Amino acid sequence: MEHISVLREEVLRALDPKPNEDFIDCTVNGGGHAKAILEKTAPSGRLLGIDWNQRVIENCKLKIDNFTERTVLICDNFAHLEKIAKKEGFGSVDGILFDLGISSWHLERSGKGFSFLRDEPLDMRYGAEYQISNLKTQNFLTAEKIINKWSEKEIEKNLREYGQEKFSKTIARKIVQAREIKPIATTFQLVDIIKQAIPTRYQHQRIHFATRTFQAIRIAVNDELNNLKTALPQAVNILKTQGRLVVISFHSLEDGIVKNFLRDSVKNGFLKPLNAKPMLASKAELMANKRARSAKLRAAIKI
Ligand SMILES: C[S@@+](CC[C@H](N)C(=O)[O-])C[C@H]1O[C@@H](n2cnc3c(N)ncnc32)[C@H](O)[C@@H]1O
Structure with a gap:
């Protein structure tokens, strides 16, 4: 089954992409959100898409082929966000998205044992054979x-x-x-x-x-929780003033990290929350996509 991007409209509302703006999608996967952003940032807005899985990156290349000249795709752990962004010329961007966790592709096609409904070897690594930019941190x-x-x-x-x-x-x-x-x-x-x-x-x-x-x-x-904790402050560092940070989480451990990070950053004067409460999927989306039932979107603006 094709991965359906969750909270697509809400992501667009929160990131508010405009023509010629630059964005980073830290979990690009099938490029669903990335494509939606690229459509809004024409004619010359760029997108850096990161994913930890090399096969996912290869699939994504095929899916966003209309936007190749405005897109850079990198296979790496988003825990290295700031380094990757600076190296690829995205050291100061208008918005950054994290859509955490696994995709339908991982569950159904990776063969890595993410799903309890398929008999596969117990692996569960998002990335393993790849980690191109930093071989030392292979998992x-x-x-x-x-x-x-x-x-x-x-x-x-x-x-x-x-x-x-x-x-x-x-x-x-x-x-x-x-x-x-x-x-x-x-x-x-x-x-x-x-x-x-x-x-x-x-x-x-x-x-x-x-x-x-x-x-x-x-x-x-x-090491999902540490990757997230490491990446969030880096995201704030590379956002422009008025740039937007959007994070979709799928369980309370992730959401707790995001919530605390945003609260502290607001207290310390780095960010302004976009919504008092997290955005959740609409009834219509819940009917069409079961994965959306636990999705929570939190967003903030850099000040
Ligand atoms: C839920 S999917 C994202 C779906 C995407 N937004 C879309 O619209 O198609 C999450 C992706 O994040 C990737 N991922 C998970 N942890 C990561 C990490 N630490 N660094 C980079 N990618 C990661 C996974 O490989 C997966 O492809």
Whole structure:
């Protein structure tokens, strides 16, 4: 299934792109938001699109081929935002977008074990074979390593803190017991173990019983919360005065980081909030795109 960009209209309203302005999309993926921005910034506004996945970048190149001469696509971790932006001539821009997390492509086509509905090797790295601009920071941690090498205590803490999983203790114990018999190599092996750890009445809730565990492992593998914490102040540094920062988050851990960062930056006089409350998806969007149900958009202007 094609990835549907969430909160597309809200992103445009918040970023307010005008002709000839320059933007950075830190999570460009299929280029849905990027294209919408480029349409508004004609004839000569430029866009720097970053994504941690090389295959995603290659797909994006094909999708935004109408805008090639105004677009620069870079495969890297947005934790290196300021360095990338300066190197590519985007050291002072009108707006920056983060649309965090995974896309439908990662779940359905990456083959990296992001989805508990597909039997794939436990990898979950957004980027691994790539990291072109900074080879030293290659990500060697995989979901398979966490599941097979981390101690029961470390796994339990990960599931509790990053997954807010109330059965973290039992799941961690079952994982350690199972790997003593044979290594846990695939997503379906892991799903079976989680199922054994969760009381039957919790196995048929609205949210699949493996969701929280998969989220927790994915966050740890990609160091997602630290990447975000590192990138946000860099974004403010490279925004022009009156430039706009827009962040879409999908769970409370991410949203908490964004909310605190904006609150502190407002208190310290760097930013002005664009909305008192986060923007959420409309009813119509929720009907068309399930992923939008947990999306929260926060935005601010540099002063
Ligand atoms: C939800 S998708 C973005 C969808 C995009 N806005 C669109 O309209 O198609 C998030 C993307 O962010 C990328 N990503 C996640 N963490 C990243 C990081 N630290 N640095 C760069 N890209 C990252 C993922 O590879 C994924 O492609």
